[in-house]
Amino acid sequence: MKNKSPFLLVSFVIIFALAWGTFIGFGSNPAWISNLALGLDIEGGVAVVFEGERGELSAQEFDRLLEQTKAVLAKRIDTFGLTEPNIARSGTNRIRIELPGAKDVDAALSSIGKTAVLEFYQINDGEFVVAGMPAGEDFPGTLLFKGDSLKDAGVGLDQYNNSTVVFTLSKEAADIFGQSTKNIIDTYSLKEGQIAIVLDGEVISAPRVDQVLHTEELMITGNFSPEEAISLANLIRGGALPISLTEVQTSYIDATLGREALSKSIFAGIIGFILIVIIMVLRYRLSGVVASIALILYTSLLFLLMILFGATLTLPGIAGLLLSIGMAVDANVIIFERLREELWIGKSLRSSLRSSFKRAMTTIIDSNVTTLLASIILYYFGEGPIKGFAITLSLGILLSMFSAITITRTLLSWVITIPFFRNTKFYVNGGRS
Structure with a gap:
């Protein structure tokens, strides 16, 4: 040998x-x-359990929407910068989320549970809306499209170095937006009007439109702090939750x-x-x-x-x-x-x-x-x-x-x-x- x-x-x-x-x-x-990533029981953090509201949905439809909700939550949590978050179904109607190393628990849970329904409205001729106004049943505008028509969202700065949220529309939404601005210029008495951007039933921005815009790149301006702009961009990117969730259990591990x-x-x-x-x-x-x-x-x-x-x-x-x-x-x-x-x-x-x-x-x-x-x-x-x-x-x-x-x-x-x-x-x- x-x-x-x-x-x-x-x-x-x-x-x-x-x-x-x-x-x-x-x-x-x-x-x-x-x-090596450490789990919640070692790293410490928060575990929260949400329960989905089934309402009149069939069992099969509810199960499908709960899976979609889980996917949306995963996209949102990925933006928090937490270490190895774990998101899993628990039983037939619950979702368990573990956030190892979570520092600001209240902020994280608030962002997770938000519905983040983003809507774009063409404000009626002669009407005027401002940021902070509720968008109820008598809201003076026509719905153009919702946040699921966005391709992406991020954070930017305007000409005054103020924080803004920039986003990209899908082609279909961009066509609708362009047609809306053309309608404002062609038919409104002052040849100008507003497009209101509504988040969770509240106007967050209502820019004035005085020209026809055919673009997929848009910007939301307002009195945003950098943290608020990042949070809003994360919510827009994550999308709306398909079903409503109720927080039923939260535990903190030291x-x-x-x-x-x-x-x-x-x-x-x-x-x-x-x-x-x-x-x-x-x-x-x-x-x-x-x-x-x-x-x-x-x-x-x-x-x-x-x-x-x-x-x-x-x-x-x-x-x-x-x-x-x-x-x-x-x-x-x-x-x-x-x-x-x-x-x-x-x-x-x-x-x-x-x-x-x-x-x-x-x-x-x-x-x-x-x-x-x-x-x-x-x-x-x-x-x-x-x-x-x-x-x-x-x-x-x-x-x-x-x-x-x-x-x-x-x-x-x-x-x-x-x-x-x-x-x-x-x-x-x-x-x-």
Whole structure:
């Protein structure tokens, strides 16, 4: 057998460098694990439950509109800059929203629950409206189109450096707007009039029109602060809620409690990892050392994959991680017990290694697939933290199978190419040369 010690050395250096970068960091650069998103139970924040009003809608229509409402809420919340918000259906008529790291809870909840119905009216000839006027049943104008005819909205500045809201109309809305301005110029007594912009039943701007406008780019001016302009643009971009929502439950989680639980979980994980390494080395000797190194790589890759996929770490998710690490060790135990049996009956080290992985394969796949199916069921039927547990457990199971079947096997096959480590005493008690 060709000596693979150079490959083995390079592999160990890469593994420890990857682990160092994941959990400690290089120089002034923070550890990569610091990029992992933390859930509500760790980061702290607000959880709110909204209940949809069904009214006269059929069950099927209500379900469809509730899904649309969930999508609109997701678009709105994405503009708040919160860390990994979670939006999920709860039961048949409720939507649960988790806002980790929310700072201004009242403002966030106010923006989430607003109906944000934006309307454009052509004000009748001879009438005049101002910002702040309610748009009731006797409002002196004709509805042109609503906010769902907008393609996008953002924030800008006017010629006086005042904050404004700029938005883009769809082609259909732009045609309607152009025809309305033409109608004002052609038919109004003073050859001018107003287009009122109404948000949630209140006039927010009523610009004067004295020329025909054919454009898809429009601007809302007014006495907006920068924060008000951003909030209004976010609401316009998010769109109107398809159904009315009622806030039925709000809970606040202190970040201090979550951080304390996280610290204790990390401490328990470190102690457990050290004990696993000690037991593996004492029981399986050199095989245990190789398995422990593979376990370090497994743990590093598991966290890096969670960061890559944008997964959120929750306290139940930590339980799933620890369970998957235990299953990774279990796979190695099965393999190494097979290896001991093969060596005890007098087979060569190379033959024993090949046979142990082959005989253990079925058991490892069966046990992991069974647990994987259970985690898939948990994800499909569970909500919130249960899904977090299922995701981390599933990811850990798949990676543990790869670690035990591929990484550990490759490293051990390289180890036995080194003449010094071909003595079976490095693998079982009372081994032979």
